Amino acid sequence: MENQTLENLFNSAVKNYQKGNLKLAAKICHKILEIDIENSRSLHLLGVIAGLEGKAKEAISYLTQAVKLNPNNPEIHSNLGLALKDNQQLEVAIKHYQKALELKPNYAEPYNGIGKIFLELGRLVESQKYYQQALKLDKNHANAHFGLALILLKQGNFIQGFHKYEWRWQKKDFSSRNFSQPLWDGSNFQGKTLLVYTEQGGGDSIQFIRYIPLVKKLGGRVIIELNQAGLKLLFTTFSEIDELFVIGEKLPDFDLQISLMSLPLIFQTTLETIPAKIPYLLVPKSTHFTIPPASEKNLKVGICWQTRSNTKTSQKRSCPVEYLEGIISIDKANFYILQKEVLPTDLEWLNSQTKIHHLGSSFNDLADTAAAIQQLDLVITIDTVIAHLAGALGKPVWVILNFDSDWRWMLDRNDSPWYPTSRLFRQQKIADWDSVLLDVKDSLKKLL
Numbered sequence: 474m475e476n477q478t479l480e481n482l483f484n485s486a487v488k489n490y491q492k493g494n495l496k497l498a499a500k501i502c503h504k505i506l507e508i509d510i511e512n513s514r515s516l517h518l519l520g521v522i523a524g525l526e527g528k529a530k531e532a533i534s535y536l537t538q539a540v541k542l543n544p545n546n547p548e549i550h551s552n553l554g555l556a557l558k559d560n561q562q563l564e565v566a567i568k569h570y571q572k573a574l575e576l577k578p579n580y581a582e583p584y585n586g587i588g589k590i591f592l593e594l595g596r597l598v599e600s601q602k603y604y605q606q607a608l609k610l611d612k613n614h615a616n617a618h619f620g621l622a623l624i625l626l627k628q629g630n631f632i633q634g635f636h637k638y639e640w641r642w643q644k645k646d647f648s649s650r651n652f653s654q655p656l657w658d659g660s661n662f663q664g665k666t667l668l669v670y671t672e673q674g675g676g677d678s679i680q681f682i683r684y685i686p687l688v689k690k691l692g693g694r695v696i697i698e699l700n701q702a703g704l705k706l707l708f709t710t711f712s713e714i715d716e717l718f719v720i721g722e723k724l725p726d727f728d729l730q731i732s733l734m735s736l737p738l739i740f741q742t743t744l745e746t747i748p749a750k751i752p753y754l755l756v757p758k759s760t761h762f763t764i765p766p767a768s769e770k771n772l773k774v775g776i777c778w779q780t781r782s783n784t785k786t787s788q789k790r791s792c793p794v795e796y797l798e799g800i801i802s803i804d805k806a807n808f809y810i811l812q813k814e815v816l817p818t819d820l821e822w823l824n825s826q827t828k829i830h831h832l833g834s835s836f837n838d839l840a841d842t843a844a845a846i847q848q849l850d851l852v853i854t855i856d857t858v859i860a861h862l863a864g865a866l867g868k869p870v871w872v873i874l875n876f877d878s879d880w881r882w883m884l885d886r887n888d889s890p891w892y893p894t895s896r897l898f899r900q901q902k903i904a905d906w907d908s909v910l911l912d913v914k915d916s917l918k919k920l921l
Contacts, residue, residue: 479505483514495522513542517549524556532556540569547577554586561903563590581611588620593877594903597624615643626880634880635738650732657729659739662692665728670698670720672732675839678704679861680881680891682711683748684736689713696727706840710755747890752867754843762844765830767807772921775832775846775863776800777812777854779819789875789904790856794819796906799914800853801826805921809849811842811859851920853913856882864892871916873909876900 486501499522502515509515520535536553543549550573557566567590570583588603601624607617618640625634642649650670657667669688671678678699689695696716699705705717718724731739740746767773778794780787794816801808806828813833815823823829836842843862846852852863852870856879863870872895874882882889882897889895898916900909 479509479512483512483518486515486518490518490522495525498522511542513539513546513549516542517546517552520549520556521552524552524559527559529556529559533560533562545576547573547580547583550576551580551583551586554583558586558590558593563594566590579610581607581614581617584610585614585617585620588617592620592623595876597627600624613643615640615645619644623880627884629744629883631737631742631744635735635742639735639738650730652730654727654730657731657739659691662729664693666694666696666726667692668696668698668724668727668730669733669736670730671700671704672734675701675704675858676856676861677734679754679858679865681733681736682708683753683865684733684740685711686713687740687748688736694727696725697733698722698724703838706757706760706838707754707843710757744890749890749893751893752865754862754865756844756847756866757840760840760844762836762841764809764832764845764848770805772806772851773809773849774806774917775809775811775849775852775854775859777810777852777857777859779812779814779816780855780857781812781814786879789877792855792873792906792910794822796910799910800917801829803914803917803921806917809845811845811852811854812857853917860895861892864889864895867894870895871913872897873913874899876903876905 482501482505486498486505489498489501499519502519505512505515516535516539520532520539523532523535533553533556536549536556540546540549540553550569554566554569554573557563557569567587570586573580573583584603584607588600588607591597591600591603601621604617604620604624607614611617618637622634622637622640625637641647652668654668667688669685678701685695685697694715695713696718697708697714698718698720699708700720702719705719708714708717716725764773776797778792778797780791808829810823810829810831810833813836815831815833823831832845836845839858839862842859843866846863846866846868849868852859852868853873854860854863854870855873856875860870860872870892872882874897876899878899881891887897889897898909898912900906902908
């Protein structure tokens with residue numbers, strides 16, 4: 474009777490998990506563990522749920538217990554590998570993925586997991602091999618296709634890379650839009666209205682809005698739907714945009730639709746054909762933001778060291794504030810904080826510095842940020858929306874990149890074909906902020 478009760482409870486937990494009711498599924502699993510403390514299936518599901526919620530350490534705890542109780546279960550080993558990877562325990566993660574393959578050789582997910590780890594480590598040949606093996610076992614494995622897209626894009630193979638990048642729509646962790654209107658194929662749309670909608674982050678929107686003039690040459694009305702309200706005023710400077718909307722606002726009738734980030738594929742972009750004429754963004758005439766004055770002899774430098782997002786990727790991009798001390802101590806430079814939010818612990822340290830002005834807290838939107846950047850001599854930033862905004866405005870921008878940098882910054886180069894006024898500073902080892910900030914400091918001294 475008790476076994477039947479446990480079975481019914483677990484089936485209920487699984488159904489709720491599949492529906493996305495993660496909290497209820499977890500609650501049922503805890504109820505099962507009150508009855509049977511060694512129920513490996515409930516521990517396994519709790520580990521998976523914790524991983525989806527971004528709680529890597531909690532996921533490792535549950536999955537380690539589960540694997541001790543059921544050491545020959547390949548799925549538990551694979552999910553433990555994922556949790557360990559998310560916690561940057563890469564070597565141990567690979568061991569669990571390999572154990573999963575030992576137990577179940579035709580299992581695509583561990584191959585994909587190892588491929589992702591090698592991608593993070595910059596070992597692209599090995600990464601590609603594991604992704605391709607995953608696809609041999611499951612030709613529709615969206616994450617493996619997407620991983621290969623990132624490799625191709627990093628290598629500058631944009632034609633194949635952007636083609637594979639469309640697999641993002643099939644990923645479980647990616648939200649797709651369901652429009653009844655047909656997808657635009659790049660053909661002439663004279664007399665029709667095309668909806669171009671944004672996705673992902675503000676930096677992505679700024680990077681790819683450059684394609685809108687090319688779109689407009691092919692047809693009638695172009696309307697844009699933004700997923701971030703803070704971009705709206707900034708994008709009003711595009712004469713090629715007929716109307717701008719923020720997601721949630723009622724859209725007018727339209728005939729065709731496409732994502733902004735699919736435009737490089739539509740236009741068959743190569744390294745040589747990137748629309749890289751800058752500036753392609755302008756400060757709206759209605760925006761009047763004035764930065765505090767500095768001595769005429771001092772360089773005005775904007776800084777950003779932290780992203781607003783709390784995703785795993787964003788956390789790796791953010792630089793601890795104390796590493797900025799060497800830069801801020803340089804004479805003949807005044808510094809202006811461009812990020813909107815500053816952690817209270819960071820603010821305490823920054824308030825003790827006399828040459829720093831916190832602008833970000835005064836910004837209403839990205840148009841204000843753009844106006845501030847226009848008044849600066851240089852922007853020094855991590856990989857965040859600020860880097861894209863400064864680059865699109867044609868301002869000198871030094872971008873500090875984490876070791877596992879995003880595909881758009883490519884490989885082993887200190888410039889960017891997307892932003893001609895940018896200079897890239899790369900970590901040479903994972904989480905090594907010391908060396909890269911020392912390079913920035915030395916370069917800034919030479920500039921002065």
